[in-house]
Amino acid sequence: MNKKVLSACTIAALGVAxxxxxxxxxKPETLVKQRQAAMTLQGKYFGPLGGMLxxxxxxxxxxxxxxxGYLQVLSRMPWDGFDPSTKGVKSAALPAVFTDTAKxxxxxxxxxxAVDNLAAASKSGDEGKTKTAIGEVSKxxxxxxxxxxxxx
Amino acid sequence: MNKKVLSACTIAALGVAxxxxxxxxxKPETLVKQRQAAMTLQGKYFGPLGGMLxxxxxxxxxxxxxxxGYLQVLSRMPWDGFDPSTKGVKSAALPAVFTDTAKxxxxxxxxxxAVDNLAAASKSGDEGKTKTAIGEVSKxxxxxxxxxxxxx
Numbered sequence: 001m002n003k004k005v006l007s008a009c010t011i012a013a014l015g016v017a018x019x020x021x022x023x024x025x026x027k028p029e030t031l032v033k034q035r036q037a038a039m040t041l042q043g044k045y046f047g048p049l050g051g052m053l054x055x056x057x058x059x060x061x062x063x064x065x066x067x068x069g070y071l072q073v074l075s076r077m078p079w080d081g082f083d084p085s086t087k088g089v090k091s092a093a094l095p096a097v098f099t100d101t102a103k104x105x106x107x108x109x110x111x112x113x114a115v116d117n118l119a120a121a122s123k124s125g126d127e128g129k130t131k132t133a134i135g136e137v138s139k140x141x142x143x144x145x146x147x148x149x150x151x152x
Numbered sequence: 153m154n155k156k157v158l159s160a161c162t163i164a165a166l167g168v169a170x171x172x173x174x175x176x177x178x179k180p181e182t183l184v185k186q187r188q189a190a191m192t193l194q195g196k197y198f199g200p201l202g203g204m205l206x207x208x209x210x211x212x213x214x215x216x217x218x219x220x221g222y223l224q225v226l227s228r229m230p231w232d233g234f235d236p237s238t239k240g241v242k243s244a245a246l247p248a249v250f251t252d253t254a255k256x257x258x259x260x261x262x263x264x265x266a267v268d269n270l271a272a273a274s275k276s277g278d279e280g281k282t283k284t285a286i287g288e289v290s291k292x293x294x295x296x297x298x299x300x301x302x303x304x
Binding site for chain 2: 033037
Protein backbone atom coordinates (compact mmCIF):
# COMPACT_ATOMS: atom_id res chain seq x y z
CA MET A 1 0.00 0.00 0.00
CA ASN A 2 1.61 3.28 -1.02
CA LYS A 3 1.60 6.37 1.15
CA LYS A 4 -1.17 8.13 -0.76
CA VAL A 5 -3.53 5.16 -0.44
CA LEU A 6 -2.60 4.69 3.19
CA SER A 7 -3.27 8.35 3.84
CA ALA A 8 -6.64 8.15 2.07
CA CYS A 9 -7.54 5.10 4.18
CA THR A 10 -6.54 6.89 7.35
CA ILE A 11 -8.71 9.83 6.42
CA ALA A 12 -11.61 7.51 5.61
CA ALA A 13 -11.16 5.71 8.92
CA LEU A 14 -11.04 9.00 10.76
CA GLY A 15 -14.19 10.02 8.91
CA VAL A 16 -15.99 6.91 10.14
CA ALA A 17 -14.68 7.41 13.66
CA UNK A 18 -15.74 11.04 13.54
CA UNK A 19 -19.24 10.15 12.31
CA UNK A 20 -19.58 7.55 15.02
CA UNK A 21 -18.43 9.99 17.67
CA UNK A 22 -20.97 12.55 16.46
CA UNK A 23 -23.76 9.99 16.67
CA UNK A 24 -22.43 8.63 19.92
CA UNK A 25 -23.12 12.00 21.50
CA UNK A 26 -26.85 11.50 20.98
CA LYS A 27 -28.59 9.46 23.65
CA PRO A 28 -30.19 6.20 22.45
CA GLU A 29 -33.65 7.60 23.32
CA THR A 30 -32.92 10.66 21.16
CA LEU A 31 -31.81 8.51 18.24
CA VAL A 32 -35.05 6.50 18.45
CA LYS A 33 -37.13 9.69 18.65
CA GLN A 34 -35.33 11.10 15.61
CA ARG A 35 -35.68 7.97 13.48
CA GLN A 36 -39.37 7.73 14.40
CA ALA A 37 -39.77 11.40 13.45
CA ALA A 38 -38.37 10.65 9.99
CA MET A 39 -40.78 7.71 9.61
CA THR A 40 -43.70 9.90 10.77
CA LEU A 41 -42.89 12.45 8.06
CA GLN A 42 -42.46 9.74 5.44
CA GLY A 43 -46.01 8.75 6.37
CA LYS A 44 -47.23 12.34 6.14
CA TYR A 45 -45.91 12.82 2.63
CA PHE A 46 -46.45 9.33 1.29
CA GLY A 47 -49.98 8.94 2.70
CA PRO A 48 -51.73 11.16 0.13
CA LEU A 49 -49.83 9.47 -2.71
CA GLY A 50 -51.02 6.06 -1.54
CA GLY A 51 -54.52 7.55 -1.51
CA MET A 52 -54.06 8.77 -5.09
CA LEU A 53 -53.02 5.29 -6.16
CA UNK A 54 -56.11 3.76 -4.53
CA UNK A 55 -58.31 6.55 -5.87
CA UNK A 56 -59.42 7.82 -2.46
CA UNK A 57 -57.54 11.11 -3.00
CA UNK A 58 -57.77 13.02 -6.32
CA UNK A 59 -54.60 12.70 -8.40
CA UNK A 60 -52.58 15.93 -8.23
CA UNK A 61 -49.33 15.95 -10.13
CA UNK A 62 -47.98 18.99 -8.27
CA UNK A 63 -48.50 17.39 -4.87
CA UNK A 64 -46.91 14.15 -6.05
CA UNK A 65 -43.88 16.02 -7.36
CA UNK A 66 -43.47 18.07 -4.17
CA UNK A 67 -43.97 15.11 -1.85
CA UNK A 68 -41.65 12.89 -3.89
CA GLY A 69 -38.94 15.54 -3.52
CA TYR A 70 -39.53 15.68 0.23
CA LEU A 71 -39.45 11.88 0.41
CA GLN A 72 -36.07 11.81 -1.36
CA VAL A 73 -34.64 13.77 1.55
CA LEU A 74 -36.62 11.94 4.24
CA SER A 75 -35.58 8.54 2.85
CA ARG A 76 -31.98 9.43 3.81
CA MET A 77 -32.76 10.31 7.42
CA PRO A 78 -33.86 7.43 9.66
CA TRP A 79 -31.08 4.93 9.23
CA ASP A 80 -28.29 6.28 11.43
CA GLY A 81 -30.86 6.18 14.21
CA PHE A 82 -30.76 2.38 14.17
CA ASP A 83 -27.51 2.52 16.10
CA PRO A 84 -26.63 -0.59 18.18
CA SER A 85 -26.87 1.63 21.26
CA THR A 86 -30.64 1.79 20.72
CA LYS A 87 -31.20 -1.99 21.02
CA GLY A 88 -32.57 -1.64 24.53
CA VAL A 89 -34.93 1.25 23.82
CA LYS A 90 -38.61 0.33 23.47
CA SER A 91 -39.71 0.66 19.86
CA ALA A 92 -41.35 -1.41 17.13
CA ALA A 93 -37.97 -2.33 15.59
CA LEU A 94 -37.42 -6.10 15.55
CA PRO A 95 -34.06 -7.46 16.78
CA ALA A 96 -33.24 -8.45 13.17
CA VAL A 97 -32.59 -4.76 12.41
CA PHE A 98 -29.37 -5.07 14.39
CA THR A 99 -28.31 -8.51 13.19
CA ASP A 100 -29.41 -8.89 9.58
CA THR A 101 -27.62 -5.75 8.47
CA ALA A 102 -27.04 -6.84 4.85
CA LYS A 103 -30.78 -7.40 4.40
CA UNK A 104 -31.49 -4.06 6.08
CA UNK A 105 -29.11 -2.34 3.68
CA UNK A 106 -30.82 -3.99 0.70
CA UNK A 107 -34.22 -2.87 1.99
CA UNK A 108 -33.00 0.72 2.43
CA UNK A 109 -31.44 0.73 -1.04
CA UNK A 110 -34.65 -0.60 -2.58
CA UNK A 111 -36.69 2.07 -0.81
CA UNK A 112 -34.39 4.93 -1.78
CA UNK A 113 -34.27 3.75 -5.40
CA ALA A 114 -38.08 3.50 -5.49
CA VAL A 115 -38.38 7.05 -4.13
CA ASP A 116 -35.83 8.38 -6.63
CA ASN A 117 -37.77 6.65 -9.44
CA LEU A 118 -41.00 8.20 -8.16
CA ALA A 119 -39.43 11.67 -8.15
CA ALA A 120 -38.29 11.18 -11.75
CA ALA A 121 -41.67 9.78 -12.83
CA SER A 122 -43.60 12.63 -11.18
CA LYS A 123 -41.52 15.15 -13.11
CA SER A 124 -42.38 13.43 -16.39
CA GLY A 125 -46.06 14.32 -15.91
CA ASP A 126 -47.06 10.76 -16.95
CA GLU A 127 -49.85 9.76 -14.54
CA GLY A 128 -49.71 6.04 -15.30
CA LYS A 129 -45.94 5.86 -14.88
CA THR A 130 -46.17 7.92 -11.70
CA LYS A 131 -48.84 5.67 -10.20
CA THR A 132 -46.73 2.60 -10.95
CA ALA A 133 -43.82 4.31 -9.18
CA ILE A 134 -46.06 5.11 -6.18
CA GLY A 135 -46.90 1.40 -6.01
CA GLU A 136 -43.22 0.48 -5.98
CA VAL A 137 -42.55 2.85 -3.08
CA SER A 138 -45.47 1.33 -1.21
CA LYS A 139 -44.03 -2.17 -1.73
CA UNK A 140 -40.60 -1.00 -0.58
CA UNK A 141 -42.13 0.43 2.62
CA UNK A 142 -43.95 -2.84 3.20
CA UNK A 143 -40.84 -4.91 2.47
CA UNK A 144 -38.98 -3.25 5.32
CA UNK A 145 -41.91 -3.12 7.73
CA UNK A 146 -42.77 -6.80 7.12
CA UNK A 147 -39.24 -7.90 7.95
CA UNK A 148 -38.04 -5.43 10.51
CA UNK A 149 -41.01 -3.97 12.36
CA UNK A 150 -43.42 -5.52 14.84
CA UNK A 151 -46.87 -6.08 13.39
CA UNK A 152 -48.95 -2.97 14.16
CA MET B 153 -60.60 42.95 -11.46
CA ASN B 154 -60.30 41.47 -14.95
CA LYS B 155 -61.35 37.95 -15.80
CA LYS B 156 -57.85 36.55 -15.88
CA VAL B 157 -57.03 37.85 -12.41
CA LEU B 158 -60.41 36.71 -11.11
CA SER B 159 -59.83 33.27 -12.54
CA ALA B 160 -56.35 33.11 -10.98
CA CYS B 161 -57.85 34.09 -7.63
CA THR B 162 -60.55 31.44 -7.94
CA ILE B 163 -57.92 28.82 -8.67
CA ALA B 164 -55.84 30.02 -5.73
CA ALA B 165 -58.90 29.91 -3.47
CA LEU B 166 -59.75 26.42 -4.68
CA GLY B 167 -56.15 25.43 -4.03
CA VAL B 168 -56.40 26.63 -0.45
CA ALA B 169 -59.77 24.91 -0.01
CA UNK B 170 -58.32 21.72 -1.45
CA UNK B 171 -55.24 21.89 0.76
CA UNK B 172 -57.43 22.46 3.79
CA UNK B 173 -59.61 19.51 2.89
CA UNK B 174 -56.55 17.28 2.53
CA UNK B 175 -55.24 18.39 5.92
CA UNK B 176 -58.70 18.18 7.44
CA UNK B 177 -58.53 14.43 6.91
CA UNK B 178 -55.67 14.20 9.41
CA LYS B 179 -56.67 14.06 13.07
CA PRO B 180 -55.47 16.97 15.23
CA GLU B 181 -53.26 14.58 17.24
CA THR B 182 -51.66 13.39 13.99
CA LEU B 183 -51.01 16.96 12.86
CA VAL B 184 -49.30 17.73 16.18
CA LYS B 185 -47.22 14.56 15.97
CA GLN B 186 -46.16 15.44 12.42
CA ARG B 187 -45.22 19.04 13.18
CA GLN B 188 -43.27 17.91 16.25
CA ALA B 189 -41.50 15.33 14.06
CA ALA B 190 -40.37 18.09 11.71
CA MET B 191 -39.07 20.12 14.67
CA THR B 192 -37.26 17.07 16.04
CA LEU B 193 -35.45 16.61 12.73
CA GLN B 194 -34.65 20.30 12.49
CA GLY B 195 -32.97 19.82 15.85
CA LYS B 196 -31.12 16.73 14.65
CA TYR B 197 -29.62 18.50 11.65
CA PHE B 198 -29.15 21.95 13.16
CA GLY B 199 -27.67 20.71 16.45
CA PRO B 200 -24.20 19.87 15.09
CA LEU B 201 -24.06 23.19 13.21
CA GLY B 202 -24.78 25.07 16.43
CA GLY B 203 -21.96 23.03 17.97
CA MET B 204 -19.62 24.05 15.13
CA LEU B 205 -20.47 27.71 15.72
CA UNK B 206 -19.71 27.38 19.43
CA UNK B 207 -16.59 25.32 18.72
CA UNK B 208 -17.77 22.22 20.58
CA UNK B 209 -17.96 20.25 17.31
CA UNK B 210 -15.16 20.45 14.69
CA UNK B 211 -16.14 22.50 11.66
CA UNK B 212 -16.93 20.24 8.70
CA UNK B 213 -18.01 21.97 5.52
CA UNK B 214 -19.50 18.80 4.00
CA UNK B 215 -21.74 18.17 7.00
CA UNK B 216 -22.85 21.81 7.03
CA UNK B 217 -23.73 21.67 3.34
CA UNK B 218 -25.64 18.39 3.68
CA UNK B 219 -27.51 19.47 6.81
CA UNK B 220 -28.34 22.89 5.35
CA GLY B 221 -29.90 21.15 2.34
CA TYR B 222 -31.92 18.90 4.65
CA LEU B 223 -32.98 21.93 6.69
CA GLN B 224 -34.23 23.68 3.57
CA VAL B 225 -36.73 20.88 3.12
CA LEU B 226 -37.51 20.49 6.83
CA SER B 227 -38.11 24.24 7.20
CA ARG B 228 -41.11 23.83 4.86
CA MET B 229 -42.74 21.01 6.82
CA PRO B 230 -44.10 21.93 10.25
CA TRP B 231 -46.39 24.86 9.53
CA ASP B 232 -49.50 23.23 8.10
CA GLY B 233 -49.54 21.22 11.33
CA PHE B 234 -50.48 24.36 13.28
CA ASP B 235 -54.03 23.97 12.05
CA PRO B 236 -56.75 25.59 14.22
CA SER B 237 -58.12 22.08 14.83
CA THR B 238 -55.02 21.38 16.96
CA LYS B 239 -55.71 24.16 19.50
CA GLY B 240 -56.96 21.71 22.08
CA VAL B 241 -54.14 19.17 21.74
CA LYS B 242 -51.51 19.27 24.46
CA SER B 243 -48.24 20.68 23.12
CA ALA B 244 -45.75 23.43 23.86
CA ALA B 245 -47.35 25.79 21.30
CA LEU B 246 -48.59 29.00 22.91
CA PRO B 247 -52.12 30.23 22.04
CA ALA B 248 -50.54 33.16 20.12
CA VAL B 249 -49.66 30.70 17.34
CA PHE B 250 -53.33 30.62 16.40
CA THR B 251 -54.10 34.32 16.89
CA ASP B 252 -50.99 36.30 15.91
CA THR B 253 -50.81 34.75 12.47
CA ALA B 254 -49.08 37.68 10.75
CA LYS B 255 -46.24 37.51 13.27
CA UNK B 256 -46.08 33.74 12.87
CA UNK B 257 -45.80 34.14 9.12
CA UNK B 258 -42.98 36.68 9.53
CA UNK B 259 -41.15 34.33 11.88
CA UNK B 260 -41.50 31.44 9.41
CA UNK B 261 -40.30 33.62 6.52
CA UNK B 262 -37.29 34.80 8.54
CA UNK B 263 -36.39 31.20 9.42
CA UNK B 264 -36.74 29.92 5.86
CA UNK B 265 -34.70 32.83 4.49
CA ALA B 266 -31.98 32.21 7.09
CA VAL B 267 -31.85 28.53 6.15
CA ASP B 268 -31.71 29.35 2.43
CA ASN B 269 -28.87 31.80 3.13
CA LEU B 270 -27.05 29.13 5.14
CA ALA B 271 -27.39 26.66 2.27
CA ALA B 272 -25.92 29.22 -0.13
CA ALA B 273 -23.11 30.17 2.28
CA SER B 274 -22.18 26.54 2.93
CA LYS B 275 -21.78 25.96 -0.81
CA SER B 276 -19.40 28.92 -1.06
CA GLY B 277 -16.89 27.12 1.15
CA ASP B 278 -16.32 30.32 3.15
CA GLU B 279 -16.16 29.23 6.81
CA GLY B 280 -16.61 32.72 8.27
CA LYS B 281 -19.62 33.49 6.10
CA THR B 282 -21.09 30.06 6.85
CA LYS B 283 -20.70 30.48 10.60
CA THR B 284 -22.40 33.87 10.42
CA ALA B 285 -25.26 32.20 8.53
CA ILE B 286 -25.46 29.44 11.18
CA GLY B 287 -25.83 32.18 13.80
CA GLU B 288 -28.68 33.76 11.85
CA VAL B 289 -30.53 30.43 11.69
CA SER B 290 -30.04 30.02 15.41
CA LYS B 291 -31.52 33.48 16.05
CA UNK B 292 -34.47 32.70 13.76
CA UNK B 293 -35.15 29.47 15.71
CA UNK B 294 -34.99 31.41 18.96
CA UNK B 295 -37.21 34.21 17.62
CA UNK B 296 -40.04 31.76 17.01
CA UNK B 297 -39.50 29.70 20.17
CA UNK B 298 -39.35 32.83 22.35
CA UNK B 299 -42.66 34.09 21.05
CA UNK B 300 -44.65 31.00 20.30
CA UNK B 301 -43.40 28.14 22.46
CA UNK B 302 -43.72 27.54 26.20
CA UNK B 303 -40.41 27.97 28.01
CA UNK B 304 -38.73 24.55 28.15
